[in-house]
Amino acid sequence: MxxxxxxxxxxxxxxxxxxxxxxxxxxxxxxxxxxxxxxxxxxxxxxxxxxxxxxxxxxxxxxxxxxxxxxxxxxxxxxxxxxxxxxxxxxxxxxxxxxxxxxxxDHVADGVAVFDVQGVPLYLNATAYHLFQSASPKPQLSIPEIKNKVFNAQGKRVLKNSELPQILALNGERVQGLELSLYDLDTNQRISLLANSQPLMGSDGHLEAVVVTYHDITASKRAESELRLAASAFEVPESMFITNHSGIIQHVNQEFSTMTGYKPDELVGSDSEILASEHHSNDFYVEMIKTLESAGRWEGELWCKRKDQKQQPLWAKITSIQTEKDKESYYLVSMVDLNTQYRKQNEMIARAYHDETTGLPNRTLLLDRLDQSLARSARSGVLGAVLSVEIDHFVNVNQTLGHLIADRLLKELAERLKRNVRRDDTLARSGDGQFTLILNEVASNQDIATQSAIAIAEKFKARISRPFHIFDHEVHVTSSIAISTFDGKNITTESVINQLDTTRKAAKEEGINSIRCFHPEMLSKVKRQLSIENDMRIALQRDQFSLFFQPKINVKNGQLSGAEALIRWKHPQQGYIDPSYFIPIAEENGLIEQLGEFVLREVCCRISIWQRSGLRVIPISINISAVQIRHDKFINSVNSILKETGVDPRYLEFEITESALEQNFVQIKRTIHSLKDQGIIISIDDFGTGYSNLSYLNEIVIDRLKIDQSFIYKLTEQKRKSPVAETIISLAHNFGMTTVGEGVETKAQFDFLRELGCDEAQGYFFCKPVSINIFSDLLKNPQVNRAS
CATH class of the missing domain: 1.10.287 (Helix Hairpins)
Known part of the structure; x- marks a missing residue:
């Protein structure tokens, strides 16, 4: 049909x-x-x-x-x-x-459709035909084509057959103002409709058909949306109102009503002169009107009188608007409260130059204040001073107690330190656990200025050392304080900061809770460290590092039972450099990871060579830095090298210092368990000198304890058994671990260790560290001849 x-x-x-x-x-x-x-x-x-x-x-x-x-x-x-x-x-x-x-x-603007009792369309007028049929000619319009083009009001879902208006009417439901939508296939635009249905009854009273009318509300919906958009645009966080050409207020937004104190109905219909301030003369307003008539806009500072008669400065923008319909001119006025703007600017400046946690000046403001202090000192000739206060191991507070307690600790620290700060001085938070104090014009004499700064540092130190009660925790912290004085002449802010950094490192090297003053010779040490760091990078590229091995001896039978791999660096100009000097530098600048990987790879390659040569293979121990073991990529590096060289992990022994366990114990524990699962031997080096909490022995499976050589030395110095060494050996055996006495230099020390039941020993009494070739020869003869 x-x-x-x-x-x-x-x-x-x-x-x-x-x-x-x-x-x-x-x-x-x-x-x-x-x-x-x-x-x-x-x-x-x-x-x-x-x-x-x-x-x-x-x-x-x-x-x-x-x-x-x-x-x-x-x-x-x-x-x-x-x-x-x-x-x-x-x-x-x-x-x-x-x-x-x-x-x-066909001339009716609304669509009219007649459906039979089955919901089949019998008649569509021209409007309905064009609504439901695309512009391309079709012989007929089937029910599925109609149904699939009818969506809900939002146009997001195709209506089910039972939701169509003709079906609803056939089921006896009253359909009045049902909103639905169609999509115009030519323009891909959504058409919004209101559907109404009316049943057609026969002479016998039975339902014969249903008439459905469709009213196109697309334009009204668009207009409504535009009105809402315009209304929402008008209700911005900026004071706005509209007047006609005569200055009668037509509309105000809520922000303007709040700013002036007037209710909207008190302003609408009133003359805008109600807002005029005596701050401006009549000539000012005359010039404003002239500018608006000539340029169509005006912008400038405008004072406004509030309902409470108070006057406030505003930055106003006035724009002339002419409507196309009635050709009448209106004025759109937008205003910004300058007082609020100034206040916001000050708040932004405060946030930019102050620490959010403590409220103290941040590093940016600190540097500016230091510039001023240097200039002040240069003018007056009176020395100033800078104190850098760093909380020892502050990262541990974050990791163990959480950031909330750490932030609260910083707040209370700031309050304590401010009590010793003069109004003229500046206390700032310069880092994660660092505070810096600038002392202006301390003294004209260098010694007096230094002593005055030290006195303040001692007060800081005392205040910091007192316990902090935060929530349910009692927190104890210590500090390392660096001091640098200046006279403001021939010195820059950057130089002062560098002096502080150098002094702070020296204070940390001395240990926790220390105070250190800057001395010029510190800079030469820093320069030497920088030179060593650069040379170290070159040495890694040019293979200037090599391995030496110090044998370990079985105390009971005197046979070679293992060895410790020691890295050596032969500098082209300086000769051999002591590892105790360049290893800390490598740990600080991150090169320790490359050095550690070099040692591990060299040891694994050497073990592989010994195996292929038919030599007896013994466990080789490697010192692992705390910097290495607390990173996840350390495990990946170990696995990669083991796979590459094919070495049995049982021939590797990793030595970790007790102090390393203090740094991120959870991560280190996870790493050690992963290494143990592969069969790698784990030892604690320098046992008894570091981590005092021995509970970790219950949480980490340790294979061996190495007794620090300081306890071995006391065996002969005191001419009696060392209770510490004896306790360590007993403790190890109770935990199923073996022990190694390191630094054995005399027969008496060896005899003492043997009497105490120590399992292995190493030291110059047996053999000094030797090169790879000499150690390879030692593997051929398991019996080690003791040094004379």
Whole structure:
């Protein structure tokens, strides 16, 4: 069925064809009647007597009856022709009425659709046809095509068949103002509609069809959206109002109402002069109007009078707007409270130059204040001083107690330190656990200035050392304080900061809770360290590092039981550099990871060579830095080298110092467990000199304890057994660990260790560290000859 407007509901019949059929039927009736009577007359004449009277009567009878039949047929034909003409006239009028009705419906702006009791469309007017059918011609519009194009009001979901307005109406529901949407296939735009439905009842009272009207509300929805957008744009966090050309206020936003103290209904309809301030003269307003009329906008400082009659400075922007509809001019006025703006600017400056946690000046403001202090000292000739206070192991507080407690600790620290600060001085937070104090014009004499700075440092130190009660925790911390004095002449801010950094490093080297003053010779040490650092990088590239091995001896049988790999650096100009000097530098600048990887790779390669040469392989121990083991990539490096060289992990022993366990114990514990799972031996080096909390022995599986050589030395110095060494050996054996005495230099020390039950020993008494070639020869003979 075609639902185009030009072919819908065409019920007109063909009247001319009916007339032609009637004429043809009448002609056949005439001929039939004539033949019937002629045959009857002929038959009766042949089978009956042929008297003249009888023949005359018979003929007369047939003529009368035949004429009557023909007359009846003629009468019936005339009546039928009349009925046909009457019906044709009625149908023509009905068709004309339908065409007229269709024309009217096709000119209706709303879509009109008629559906039968099955929900099948019977009629669509032109508007509905174009709503549901694309512009491309189609022979018909099927139900699925209609249904699949109908979405909910938001256009996000295709309506189910049961949700369509015609189906809802067929189910007895009242459909009034149902909002839905379509998509125009040509423009890909969403069309919003309001649907209403009305049932069509037959004469018998039964439902015969449903009429659904569709009202296009796309434009109104767009206008409504634009109005909401305009309203929301007007309600910005900026004071705004609109006046007409005469200055009568038409609209105000909430921000302006709040700023002035007036309610919106008190302003709308009032003259804008209600806001005029006596701060400006009449000439000011006259010039403003002239600028608006000539340029269409004005901007500048404008004072406004509030409802409480107080005057406040504003930065105003006035724009002239002319509407197209009524050609009337309006003025849009936007204002910013300069007091609020100044306050916000000051707050932003404060945030930019102050620490958020403590409220103290930050490093940026500190450097500016130090510049001022240097200039002040240069003018007056009076020395100033800078104190750098660093909380020892502050990172441990963060890791163990959390950032919340750490931040609270910093706040309380700042409050304590401020009590010893003069109004003229500056206390700032310069780092994560660092505070810096600038002392202006301390003394004219260098010694007095230094002593005064030290006195303040001692007060800081005392205040910091007192316990902090934070929530349910009692926190104890210590500090390392660096001091640098200056006279403001021939020195820069950067130089002072460098002096502090150098002095702070020296203070940390002395140990925790120390105070250190800057001396010029410190700079030469720093320069030497920088030189060593650069040379170290070159040495790694040019293979200037090598390995030496110090044997370990089984105390019971005197045989070679292991060795410790020691890195050596032969500098091209300076010769061999003591590892105790360059290793700390490598740990500080990050080169320790490359050095550690070099040692591990060299040891694994050497073990692989010994295995292929048929030599006896013994465990080789490697010193692992705390910097290495607390990084996840250390495990990856170990696994990669083991896989590359094919060495059995059982021949590797990693020595970790007790002090390393203090730094991120959780991470180190996880790393050690991973190493142990592979079969690598784990030893604690310098046991007894570092970490005092021995609970880690219950949490980490340790294979060996190395007794620090300071305890071995006391064996002969005190001429008696060392209770510490004896305790360490007993402790180790109780935990199922073996022990190694390091730094054995005399026979007496060795004998003492043997009496105490120590398992292994190493030191110059047996053998000094030797090169790879010499150690390879030692592997051929397990019995080590003791040094004389």
């Amino acid at each position: 075609d639902f185009s407007p030009s072919t819908q509901w065409n019920t007109k019949s063909d009247g001319h064809a009916d007339t032609r059929h009637l004429t043809r039927a009448t002609r056949f009736a005439y001929i039939g009647v004539t033949l019937f009577f002629f045959i009857s007359l002929t038959w009766n004449l042949l089978v009956t007597p042929n008297s003249a009277a009888f023949i005359s009567s018979l003929i007369t009878l047939h003529l009368l009856v035949g004429g009557a039949f023909i007359g009846a047929i003629h009468h019936f034909r005339k009546k039928l022709l009349y009925e046909f003409r009457l019906r044709r006239s009625y149908e023509t009028a009905l068709h004309a009425e339908e065409e007229y009705l269709h024309q009217i419906l």
